[in-house]
Amino acid sequence: MPEKTNATATxxxxxxxxxxxILQVGVVFSAIVMGIGLVIFLATGNSGYAGDTVPLTMGAILLGTWQLKAYAIMMLGTYCLILTPVLRVVVSIYAFYKERDHLYVAITTAVLIILMIALLIGLTGK
Incomplete structure (x- = not known):
């Protein structure tokens, strides 16, 4: 039995x-992506969009990133930064499951569901 406890602790x-x-890589990756967008913006002096238009939907952000539009790249970095803690919650669910801590699995799953609903509301604007 002590071997199993030691293996679980490890x-x-x-x-x-x-x-x-995950948190370190997510923050660094987001900063790099946002930095690339900022460099493009400073180099061109142009956001890539007319007037005060900014990409808000994921499709527009991905298309703008593909077209190397500065604001789209910066928005992609922002979305990556937002998704970093969501990925942490997913890994935490796994960790609590491995510990057989069903209460925390349920609580963390509820947090994940709330986060996903909030993200969907934010994406759809409803």
Missing amino acids: EMAQVETIIGR
Whole structure:
């Protein structure tokens, strides 16, 4: 029995390390993407859009990123930054499941559902 407890503790330490790494990589990646958009904006002096228009839908952001429009690239970096903690919640659900902590699995799953509903509301604007 002590071997199983030791293995679980080792695995949980690995999961915590993964969670920390996800947050670090997510923030650094988002900063790099936003920095690329900022450099393009400063180099061209143009957002890539007419007037005060900014891309708000994921389709417009991806299309604008493909076309190297500065605001679209910066918005993609912002979305990546927003999705970083969502990914952390998903990994936490797995960690709590491995610990057999059903209460925290349920709570964290509820948090994930709330986050997804909020993201959908934000994307659809309704």
